[in-house]
Amino acid sequence: MFSVSVRDHTMIAHSLRGEVFGPAQRLHGATYVVDATFRRATLDADGIVVDIGRAAEALRAILADLGYRNLDDEAAFAGMNTTTEALARVIADRLADHARAGELGDGARELDGLVVTLRESHVAWASYERPL
Amino acid sequence: MFSVSVRDHTMIAHSLRGEVFGPAQRLHGATYVVDATFRRATLDADGIVVDIGRAAEALRAILADLGYRNLDDEAAFAGMNTTTEALARVIADRLADHARAGELGDGARELDGLVVTLRESHVAWASYERPL
Amino acid sequence: MFSVSVRDHTMIAHSLRGEVFGPAQRLHGATYVVDATFRRATLDADGIVVDIGRAAEALRAILADLGYRNLDDEAAFAGMNTTTEALARVIADRLADHARAGELGDGARELDGLVVTLRESHVAWASYERPL
Amino acid sequence: MFSVSVRDHTMIAHSLRGEVFGPAQRLHGATYVVDATFRRATLDADGIVVDIGRAAEALRAILADLGYRNLDDEAAFAGMNTTTEALARVIADRLADHARAGELGDGARELDGLVVTLRESHVAWASYERPL
Amino acid sequence: MFSVSVRDHTMIAHSLRGEVFGPAQRLHGATYVVDATFRRATLDADGIVVDIGRAAEALRAILADLGYRNLDDEAAFAGMNTTTEALARVIADRLADHARAGELGDGARELDGLVVTLRESHVAWASYERPL
Amino acid sequence: MFSVSVRDHTMIAHSLRGEVFGPAQRLHGATYVVDATFRRATLDADGIVVDIGRAAEALRAILADLGYRNLDDEAAFAGMNTTTEALARVIADRLADHARAGELGDGARELDGLVVTLRESHVAWASYERPL
Numbered sequence: 167m168f169s170v171s172v173r174d175h176t177m178i179a180h181s182l183r184g185e186v187f188g189p190a191q192r193l194h195g196a197t198y199v200v201d202a203t204f205r206r207a208t209l210d211a212d213g214i215v216v217d218i219g220r221a222a223e224a225l226r227a228i229l230a231d232l233g234y235r236n237l238d239d240e241a242a243f244a245g246m247n248t249t250t251e252a253l254a255r256v257i258a259d260r261l262a263d264h265a266r267a268g269e270l271g272d273g274a275r276e277l278d279g280l281v282v283t284l285r286e287s288h289v290a291w292a293s294y295e296r297p298l
Numbered sequence: 299m300f301s302v303s304v305r306d307h308t309m310i311a312h313s314l315r316g317e318v319f320g321p322a323q324r325l326h327g328a329t330y331v332v333d334a335t336f337r338r339a340t341l342d343a344d345g346i347v348v349d350i351g352r353a354a355e356a357l358r359a360i361l362a363d364l365g366y367r368n369l370d371d372e373a374a375f376a377g378m379n380t381t382t383e384a385l386a387r388v389i390a391d392r393l394a395d396h397a398r399a400g401e402l403g404d405g406a407r408e409l410d411g412l413v414v415t416l417r418e419s420h421v422a423w424a425s426y427e428r429p430l
Numbered sequence: 431m432f433s434v435s436v437r438d439h440t441m442i443a444h445s446l447r448g449e450v451f452g453p454a455q456r457l458h459g460a461t462y463v464v465d466a467t468f469r470r471a472t473l474d475a476d477g478i479v480v481d482i483g484r485a486a487e488a489l490r491a492i493l494a495d496l497g498y499r500n501l502d503d504e505a506a507f508a509g510m511n512t513t514t515e516a517l518a519r520v521i522a523d524r525l526a527d528h529a530r531a532g533e534l535g536d537g538a539r540e541l542d543g544l545v546v547t548l549r550e551s552h553v554a555w556a557s558y559e560r561p562l
Numbered sequence: 563m564f565s566v567s568v569r570d571h572t573m574i575a576h577s578l579r580g581e582v583f584g585p586a587q588r589l590h591g592a593t594y595v596v597d598a599t600f601r602r603a604t605l606d607a608d609g610i611v612v613d614i615g616r617a618a619e620a621l622r623a624i625l626a627d628l629g630y631r632n633l634d635d636e637a638a639f640a641g642m643n644t645t646t647e648a649l650a651r652v653i654a655d656r657l658a659d660h661a662r663a664g665e666l667g668d669g670a671r672e673l674d675g676l677v678v679t680l681r682e683s684h685v686a687w688a689s690y691e692r693p694l
Numbered sequence: 695m696f697s698v699s700v701r702d703h704t705m706i707a708h709s710l711r712g713e714v715f716g717p718a719q720r721l722h723g724a725t726y727v728v729d730a731t732f733r734r735a736t737l738d739a740d741g742i743v744v745d746i747g748r749a750a751e752a753l754r755a756i757l758a759d760l761g762y763r764n765l766d767d768e769a770a771f772a773g774m775n776t777t778t779e780a781l782a783r784v785i786a787d788r789l790a791d792h793a794r795a796g797e798l799g800d801g802a803r804e805l806d807g808l809v810v811t812l813r814e815s816h817v818a819w820a821s822y823e824r825p826l
Numbered sequence: 827m828f829s830v831s832v833r834d835h836t837m838i839a840h841s842l843r844g845e846v847f848g849p850a851q852r853l854h855g856a857t858y859v860v861d862a863t864f865r866r867a868t869l870d871a872d873g874i875v876v877d878i879g880r881a882a883e884a885l886r887a888i889l890a891d892l893g894y895r896n897l898d899d900e901a902a903f904a905g906m907n908t909t910t911e912a913l914a915r916v917i918a919d920r921l922a923d924h925a926r927a928g929e930l931g932d933g934a935r936e937l938d939g940l941v942v943t944l945r946e947s948h949v950a951w952a953s954y955e956r957p958l
Binding site: 314315316318319320378379380381382383384386387420421422423424425426427428 | 563564565566567568569570605608609610611613614615618667
């Protein structure tokens with residue numbers, strides 16, 4: 167199995183609902199350094215998993231759409247806790263939509279899966295892995 | 299599949315028995331930077347894999363129990379080579395005990411697995427992965 | 431010249447005023463991974479620059495006081511742009527207060543200077559350096 | 563499942579054929595920071611996955627054989643695009659040859675698999691994973 | 695003293711002339727992960743050292759101009775060894791030109807100095823520091 | 827001012843004397859990831875600060891001499907607390923001896939200074955800087 171990964175980041179404000187979150191129930195924020203990993207059993211005719219330029223652009227577009235916002239005010243997240251875990255899934259699902267729409271190139275239709283990891287600090291991170 | 303990871307560290311002395319270890323047969327030491335990863339198929343009602351505060355506390359307690367010691371003198375490791383690989387299992391098994399005892403919260407009973415990685419330098423590390 | 435550094439982090443929300451900030455004029459947030467460096471020409475009788483345990487505690491207290499907050503609502507920052515650069519100075523000045531108050535130990539009165547670095551992502555950071 | 567990883571690097575020149583590569587179709591170069599991960603279900607009698615000294619030496623030999631060269635001129639890569647993904651497989655396959663030849667020690671015959679990751683920058687990397 | 699730093703990268707081919715370089719006398723290549731640090735004694739009216747967006751753009755333009763090339767064929771480097779140290783100076787001098795030309799904003803004329811660091815691997819890097 | 831840096835590591839056991847060290851008064855150990863930085867105002871005729879191969883070899887020899895040992899038993903450290911700060915000076919002084927003895931090449935006699943940084947974990951490190 168092959169994989170290719172690209173890294174970018176986004177900076178957001180939000181608050182979390184639930185006693186388990188302690189002081190993170192207050193409005194605060196985070197930088198998420200985001201790694202998107204694309205998996206594929208075999209390489210394409212060019213010898214790649216995915217066009218890394220297009221993959222990086224897709225990730226950048228998704229993160230720009232989230233970034234420099236207060237997620238508490240975004241309709242897309244109404245009624246949902248925007249935990250690191252949950253945002254990893256949101257980003258992975260949006261990347262999957264880009265892949266299926268052909269925006270990562272035709273070869274991206276051969277991708278087997280995706281992993282998205284959000285690093286919220288030097289001591290904590292979360293991932294979501296899904297098939298494609 | 300979701301995962302959440304936390305990082306901490308511990309500093310120990312030990313020696314290793316066996317010709318394969320060369321100069322590491324002498325009493326020496328290591329800083330282990332330890333990553334504990336908790337895996338779960340679905341998020342709980344709060345939108346998390348595990349209470350990250352409790353997970354970090356459990357890891358800290360386990361590492362404090364090991365740290366600032368000469369492992370050669372610890373009864374828990376009598377007759378065992380305290381290699382990086384072997385210590386990764388010890389820490390993973392102790393985290394599993396915490397999870398089963400409910401110390402990571404009730405939701406932690408839904409965890410599917412654990413990975414513990416010990417980084418002993420910028421060029422070497424070892425992991426142990428187990429189900430829960 | 432000797433130095434000792436400790437790392438911790440804090441997560442905040444804020445917005446920045448001024449056209450130069452583009453989309454960062456909107457309410458958003460950041461994780462700051464914070465390195466505090468203490469400088470001293472000679473070591474004390476114990477062979478250290480500063481009690482690293484106390485230094486880490488002082489940094490943790492200062493960051494906890496900032497963290498999980500919307501800095502736009504904090505009286506301490508009224509009328510000030512809470513840029514990464516400006517926050518580096520705030521944290522350095524608060525550490526200097528701790529040092530002068532003897533909270534880093536008596537030896538900390540011999541410190542020559544401080545550097546505080548705030549990493550806001552994997553591709554951007556800011557520092558403030560001051561004498562003590 | 564246990565694993566042990568070692569890190570080393572190599573510096574090469576090459577060019578890539580295909581429109582998808584844009585400016586990377588020109589002769590350029592890369593530093594690859596290479597992580598080799600060895601997997602095994604159980605530890606050997608010494609408590610290890612593999613002799614880490616021998617594993618590091620094998621990786622170093624393989625990387626020295628690639629390094630400080632223009633891969634476009636190497637017979638071994640004639641007719642092949644030396645993408646990061648493709649080179650990850652080349653290195654993994656050569657490590658597998660070393661393992662089977664007994665050069666990682668007798669115990670290495672019990673290895674279950676290998677992962678090789680090539681980091682080409684702080685924002686892009688590729689991996690190849692195979693059984694042994 | 696304040697500073698702000700941004701990170702980017704470039705990938706080049708080159709060879710080095712001189713016995714001291716051993717196998718690096720052959721045509722090979724490198725990824726340089728480049729940190730540009732801008733220093734200034736006081737913050738401007740917006741509370742910043744430099745417009746970080748413009749600084750990042752200037753660095754990106756300079757690195758794009760170098761990247762995906764064989765430096766041995768570039769007129770700009772004729773008769774010069776393109777060592778990591780020497781390239782750090784080239785990039786710092788070009789950033790200084792951008793600053794003086796006003797491309798980093800008017801405030802950049804208040805900058806006191808620049809440091810450029812090129813990381814060529816996980817175990818080696820070089821810097822050049824100059825006034826502005 | 828130019829600089830070149832190389833990274834290596836060493837693993838030792840030791841204990842520290844003094845109440846300020848708390849549990850680190852017990853026999854324990856550390857991995858030190860060691861960065862050695864060589865500074866020079868101008869480049870030599872080859873366009874370098876120092877022969878990086880020789881510099882890396884000198885660092886490796888110094889660290890091998892310390893490593894896989896219990897520093898409490900070494901005559902060289904009798905009566906001295908082997909704190910991270912103190913060891914940074916020991917390593918810097920030994921590198922200075924190598925430079926003066928011509929072991930880093932003739933050009934190394936033009937070096938202006940040295941910095942040695944010991945990273946003892948992901949959250950703590952110490953440096954010593956000296957002229958040459």
